[in-house]
Every structure is written in structure tokens, then in C-alpha cells.
Amino acid sequence: MTDYVMNALGVDQPRADQLRKQYWAQYGTTLAGLMREHDVDPAPYLVDVHDISLDHLETDHALASEIRALPGRRIVYTNGTAPYAERVLEARGLNGLFDAVYGVEHAGFLPKPEKAAFEAVFELDGVTTQTAAMFEDEQRNLMVPHEMGMKTVHVAPDPHEADHIHHHTDDLSAFLRKLS
Template identity: 45%
Template structure:
């Protein structure tokens, strides 16, 4: 199939999960909720998970239920050290070989995306970034977030591929016609997941050599 736009999630997709970045963000979220809502850490952690489940992300839940200022929350929880990240020239080379546009679509903030891409040495390999601010703080997997991104970035979903570490975030793109790739060590058998990339760099390198694999046919 012909792909002209390559969409990449950011966290735990463009860097290894073992870097500890997501765990650090989640810890800051729990601390932030405990302090701002005046609850015990265990209750704060429960709320963080509950809002993620019910609203697609902790931030949308906090906005809906408590009217918090999203900009303040994002600035605080993303203010973490990035010492666990290093530049990845091999991934940069694999990205640069992809034909067409390469964009980042993240539930994180613009500042967070900028810091991560800079730390990984990948800033110059992307043509655009769509962050939660651009989606009016609506998070994946909400269909509105995907539709906003496709409109803002002028993406034809039927000519796009999306790389994500979260299976839930691939359901809506697949329904829109996107070819979906689950990134990470664990394969998940779902009709809305077209490909599995245990190693993103290796997968993209194969794409550069032989072209993007055809969408597999799933049984209904």
C-alpha cells in the first residue's frame, strides 16, 4: 500500500519504555492530584487511573470533574529530568528514509514533545507535531482527538500509517482507514491492529528496504 504520512505517538514509542519517563510523569501526576485535591496518595493514584479509564486521560478527567487549569497541570507533570534518554541516530536514519511526511501525535504537551524529540536527536526528522493543546485538551483514544489531528495536519487516513504503544489508541485510526502498527515487545491480536513492531527502528528499516507491508486481512 502507498503511505504518504507517517504518524508517531511520542511516549514509549519514540523512546524505550525502560527509560522511566512515563513512570516519572505518572508519579508527578499522583503527587499533583494529592496536593491540589487534598487527598491521600493512594486516593490520588486511584483517581489518576479512574480518569484515564473514563476520560481517555488523567487531564481530561481533572478538567471535567474539578475544573483545573490544564496548562498548569501539564507544566508541572512534564517537568521531569530526561537523563534516561539519549540520542538515537539509528532511529533518525530509519525515519529519514521514510517517503512522505512524518508527524508526531501525542497526548503530551508541546513543551514535553519538544524536549523529548530534542533529547532523542529527532527534532529535524518530523514535519509537524500535534499535541493535546491542539486538540483542546481532548486526549486519545477519543475520536475527536484523532479527527482534529487529521484535519489540522491535512492527513488522508487511507494513506497514513500510525505507530502507537497503546492498543486502545489504534482502534479509531483503523476505523478511519489508517494502517496501524503496535510498537512494543508484546503482540496483541486485535482486528484493528495491522502490524506489530517489537523494535521500531528495525521495523522502519525494513520499510525503507522493501516498502510498507500490505495491510493484512483480518477475519470479522
């Protein structure tokens, strides 16, 4: 991402890295900041930053088994692109377990945590928020789903107490196993 920012804006590495972090903090994604502040076309950016090797990812059979056992409709919603998410799912052995995969492109390039982004994806999929749960590694991305009536699960190594987080886990497979 830093390289893309350097090339797109003609800035040096320290400035590009600073802008990348600033836009992520301020807008939810680096892309959102680039679009709003510099009118950057999202398509080339998304192709470039997602053109990475996933060879380091390993199949997770235990997680696949637990996801497969979940009742109801299962979707992926990411601030990345749907094709990138599908590549990650395949690399982890989780492909074929989800009913739909949505990326930032499905939300008109609006990122989580913006409410309009969630509304766009949830409407597209027909999500009934009162009977759904949102699993997310970024705490701030759980605030809007909580406000919309969803159960929220923060998946991260360090627990962060917040009123909008119902559950925390650092082991998603173990957490899902407890649900069944």
C-alpha cells in the same frame, strides 16, 4: 501526576494514585478526568507533569536514520504537550525529522483515544487517513485511526492481537528498516 492530583484535589497519595489510574482508564488521560470531574485547568497541570528530567534518554541514531528515510509527511501526535514532545525528540536525537509536532493542546485538550481528538489534529495537519499510518504504544489509541482508514502499528514489548492493529513491533528501527 500523583503529586499533582494530591495537591489539586486535596487527597492523600493512595486516593490520588487510584484516581490517576481510574481517569486514565476511563477518559484516556488523567488530565481528561481531572478536567471533566473536577474542572481542573489543564495548563498548570501540563506544565507541572512535564517538568521532568530527560537525562535518562539516549540518542538513537539508528531510529533517526530510519525515520529520515521514510517517504511523505511525518508528524508526531501525543497526549502530552507539543513542547514536551519536542524535548523528548531532542533528547533522543530525533529533532528536525518531523514536519509537525502536535500535542493534546492542538485537540482542545481532548485525549486520544477520542475520535474528536484525532479529527482535530488530522484536520489541522491535512492528514489523508487512507494513505497514512499511525504508530502508537497504546493499543486503544489505534482503534479510531483504524476506523478512519489508517494502517496501524502497535509499538510495544508484548504483542496484543486485535482487529484494529495491522502490525506489531517491539523494535521500531528494525520495523522501519523492513519498509525501505
